[in-house]
Amino acid sequence: xxxxxxxxxxxxxxxxxxxxxxxxxxxxxxxxxxxxxxxxxxxxxxxxxxxxxxxxxxxxxxxxxxxxxxxxxxxxxxxxxxxxxxxxxxxxxxxxxxxxxxxxxxxxxxxxxxxxxxxxxxxxxxxxxxxxxxxxxxxxxxxxxxxxxxxxxxxxxxxxxxxxxxxxxxxxxxxxxxxxxxxxxxxxxxxxxxxxxxxxxxxxxxxxxxxxxxxxxxxxxxxxxxxxxxxxxxxxxxxxxxxxxxxxxxxxxxxxxxxxxxxxxxxxxxxxxxxxxxxxxxxxxxxxxxxxxxxxxxxxxxxxxxxxxxxxxxxxxxxxxxxxxxxxxxxxxxxxxxxxxxxxxxxxxxxxxxxxxxxxxxxxxxxxxxxxxxxxxxxxxxxxxxxxxxxxxxxxxxxxxxxxxxxxxxxxxxxxxxxxxxxxxxxxxxxxxxxxxxxxxxxxxxxxxxxxx
Amino acid sequence: xxxxxxxxxxxxxxxxxxxxxxxxxxxxxxxxxxxxxxxxxxxxxxxxxxxxxxxxxxxxxxxxxxxxxxxxxxxxxxxxxxxxxxxxxxxxxxxxxxxxxxxxxxxxxxxxxxxxxxxxxxxxxxxxxxxxxxxxxxxxxxxxxxxxxxxxxxxxxxxxxxxxxxxxxxxxxxxxxxxxxxxxxxxxxxxxxxxxxxxxxxxxxxxxxxxxxxxxxxxxxxxxxxxxxxxxxxxxxxxxxxxxxxxxxxxxxxxxxxxxxxxxxxxxxxxxxxxxxxxxxxxxxxxxxxxxxxxxxxxxxxxxxxxxxxxxxxxxxxx
Numbered sequence: 001x002x003x004x005x006x007x008x009x010x011x012x013x014x015x016x017x018x019x020x021x022x023x024x025x026x027x028x029x030x031x032x033x034x035x036x037x038x039x040x041x042x043x044x045x046x047x048x049x050x051x052x053x054x055x056x057x058x059x060x061x062x063x064x065x066x067x068x069x070x071x072x073x074x075x076x077x078x079x080x081x082x083x084x085x086x087x088x089x090x091x092x093x094x095x096x097x098x099x100x101x102x103x104x105x106x107x108x109x110x111x112x113x114x115x116x117x118x119x120x121x122x123x124x125x126x127x128x129x130x131x132x133x134x135x136x137x138x139x140x141x142x143x144x145x146x147x148x149x150x151x152x153x154x155x156x157x158x159x160x161x162x163x164x165x166x167x168x169x170x171x172x173x174x175x176x177x178x179x180x181x182x183x184x185x186x187x188x189x190x191x192x193x194x195x196x197x198x199x200x201x202x203x204x205x206x207x208x209x210x211x212x213x214x215x216x217x218x219x220x221x222x223x224x225x226x227x228x229x230x231x232x233x234x235x236x237x238x239x240x241x242x243x244x245x246x247x248x249x250x251x252x253x254x255x256x257x258x259x260x261x262x263x264x265x266x267x268x269x270x271x272x273x274x275x276x277x278x279x280x281x282x283x284x285x286x287x288x289x290x291x292x293x294x295x296x297x298x299x300x301x302x303x304x305x306x307x308x309x310x311x312x313x314x315x316x317x318x319x320x321x322x323x324x325x326x327x328x329x330x331x332x333x334x335x336x337x338x339x340x341x342x343x344x345x346x347x348x349x350x351x352x353x354x355x356x357x358x359x360x361x362x363x364x365x366x367x368x369x370x371x372x373x374x375x376x377x378x379x380x381x382x383x384x385x386x387x388x389x390x391x392x393x394x395x396x397x398x399x400x401x402x403x404x405x406x407x408x409x410x411x412x413x414x415x416x417x418x419x420x421x422x423x424x425x426x427x428x429x430x431x432x433x434x435x436x437x438x439x440x441x442x443x444x445x446x447x448x449x450x451x452x453x
Numbered sequence: 454x455x456x457x458x459x460x461x462x463x464x465x466x467x468x469x470x471x472x473x474x475x476x477x478x479x480x481x482x483x484x485x486x487x488x489x490x491x492x493x494x495x496x497x498x499x500x501x502x503x504x505x506x507x508x509x510x511x512x513x514x515x516x517x518x519x520x521x522x523x524x525x526x527x528x529x530x531x532x533x534x535x536x537x538x539x540x541x542x543x544x545x546x547x548x549x550x551x552x553x554x555x556x557x558x559x560x561x562x563x564x565x566x567x568x569x570x571x572x573x574x575x576x577x578x579x580x581x582x583x584x585x586x587x588x589x590x591x592x593x594x595x596x597x598x599x600x601x602x603x604x605x606x607x608x609x610x611x612x613x614x615x616x617x618x619x620x621x622x623x624x625x626x627x628x629x630x631x632x633x634x635x636x637x638x639x640x641x642x643x644x645x646x647x648x649x650x651x652x653x654x655x656x657x658x659x660x661x662x663x664x665x666x667x668x669x670x671x672x673x674x675x676x677x678x679x680x681x682x683x684x685x686x687x688x689x690x691x692x693x694x695x696x697x698x699x700x701x702x703x704x705x706x707x708x709x710x711x712x713x714x715x716x717x718x719x720x721x722x723x724x725x726x727x728x729x730x731x732x733x734x735x736x737x738x739x740x741x742x743x744x745x746x747x748x749x750x751x752x753x754x755x756x757x758x759x760x761x762x763x764x765x766x767x768x769x770x771x772x
Contacts, residue, residue: 060770063770171667195560195563198562199701202540229568233593379472380519381519381536382471391750395748395749398706408533408535412704414704415701418699446522447518447520447521
């Protein structure tokens with residue numbers, strides 16, 4: 001029985017796109033990932049053609065679109081794959097039939113295909129669909145019949161991707177956003193892999209009504225993932241050393257409601273400690289160290305936004321949309337504001353109660369110098385999770401925490417993730433694998449008589 | 454059965470959340486930490502005692518202290534009292550079945566795209582390890598409906614959920630999901646479905662009916678043959694089918710102090726590789742210092758080789 005949601009206003013988990021929403025476009029089954037904001041004027045470039053994204057507005061997430069040749073120009077059309085298609089390809093005669101063919105006689109000399117590029121263009125002009133072109137290529141290939149069944153499938157798929165590309169409309173979620181960035185621009189998120197991100201959220205016990213303290217130097221990915229879990233309750237405080245907040249543009253890709261955005265707050269470390277005068281000296285030291293960090297971060301921040309959609313024309317190389325001045329319809333595409341400065345009242349309440357947990361994702365910083373100052377802001381027995389690309393800073397941090405008796409249950413973990421290809425008679429781990437997703441130091445803050453609330 | 458657990462694991466009631474001002478009270482559930490691998494869940498009771506190899510601990514000494522405190526026994530030994538979290542609970546709960554651990558649990562929750570307000574279906578419940586974390590993820594407005602065909606296990610799970618305070622978010626049903634599928638009342642309303650069954654392919658068609666469009670399913674299976682059969686069945690109505698393995702490698706840390714009075718280019722016993730503490734020497738020469746210390750990390754000798762394969766899939770968009 002579905003729970004009736006008490007909150008009025010938009011459905012918290014919308015499954016249909018709307019004008020102005022942020023989407024993730026998956027082109028050709030993961031070959032290319034693009035973030036976009038849907039509007040009447042937004043477009044997508046595939047190959048050397050530009051397509052309007054208007055047909056995507058109002059469609060359910062998970063819808064598939066295929067490039068079709070229209071009267072004037074090609075367009076994206078909603079496409080529902082027939083279920084038989086999959087059955088024939090993957091099951092059919094594969095397992096029962098003994099494969100007698102092999103590739104001993106096939107010579108790879110680029111001569112097998114008798115259709116030329118011009119022939120194909122001519123077909124297109126006559127209104128042939130992408131699928132028809134693929135079939136024509138299959139029919140005109142001298143070696144096709146000699147190929148094994150698996151090989152034939154691979155060939156067909158390759159041609160389909162080129163001549164009838166498909167676009168899958170995906171919901172931006174911490175999972176898909178993290179995967180997209182990890183694939184394309186991992187450095188911007190400090191090589192934080194999706195399993196490492198999921199561990200941070202669990203180990204820090206992120207749940208409704210908690211107040212989570214975050215040091216996010218990975219573009220806002222962690223702040224966004226925390227806010228997503230909080231679901232409009234509690235708060236997430238993204239803190240920063242020095243005077244300039246770290247960029248958290250990735251938050252805009254999440255399609256957060258106003259309620260959630262309101263709870264994403266920013267506060268400088270100085271302000272969090274301002275009540276305690278004896279913290280003043282420590283704070284000054286940090287400012288010097290971090291002024292440099294903030295500047296280098298600012299440079300990367302500009303290239304990580306999705307105010308609008310127009311992609312660069314460089315052969316579709318820039319898949320994650322850069323901030324572009326040519327935004328045609330920025331008026332209708334206003335993203336709700338997140339990352340407002342925390343008010344004095346909120347800061348006071350954080351100080352009185354302490355934060356429920358801490359997550360640090362600052363791949364360029366020294367873990368111990370951050371943690372030793374941030375831990376006192378946590379309530380007693382609060383869990384924390386610190387992510388780093390390198391092992392050594394975490395080892396030093398763990399050792400110091402043990403030595404100072406500031407925390408218990410300390411553990412350094414390295415997540416290991418491997419994907420499998422599962423197909424009849426072709427099941428094995430994938431050939432490619434990520435070498436590292438970083439390291440995480442987790443633990444629980446202890447109460448000591450000398451701790452300051 | 455007396456309802457206890459005033460200190461709830463999840464912060465359902467903002468006024469009861471752990472904070473500087475919130476101390477241990479009579480009736481709270483605490484996690485007693487003896488060692489990183491020895492922990493126990495204990496319900497605090499004014500008149501009770503806790504006994505272990507360090508001695509006798511009076512609960513009355515605990516009441517009024519903050520969570521995270523170190524408390525002493527009559528013999529001078531000590532333990533720590535921690536506030537319960539789903540992670541700690543997974544480490545202390547009684548194993549009625551093989552359970553899922555934090556690496557699989559975290560990945561499943563992220564990949565199933567579970568957020569506050571979601572409706573999640575699960576089978577089997579087992580020992581409730583994953584269920585507790587699912588409850589955390591859907592709080593405060595969502596719900597988890599979990600099913601197990603073993604009546605006693607279902608009852609034990611219900612007890613645990615009350616103990617940890619997640620019972621308002623979880624409903625346990627006794628049902629054979631492989632044989633009967635999920636109840637029709639949930640058709641088209643589940644955001645996510647999780648299966649941990651010996652023959653998940655029997656439950657997959659029903660799961661497909663329960664899910665909303667683009668909803669996500671996960672099946673956990675220890676054996677590759679189960680995975681192959683599940684994937685075959687998934688292909689008709691699901692897309693984006695992906696199978697993973699996830700493991701955690703842990704590291705130990707040690708400080709190594711060495712006598713470094715003879716450090717030169719010859720192969721003397723130099724400090725082990727690693728980060729050296731910066732010495733305040735003007736020359737910058739290590740020779741000036743009699744000892745140098747380095748903190749080093751190495752992988753733990755014990756490691757888990759396999760838990761199970763996680764297969765995820767999205768319900769195809771048909772309309």
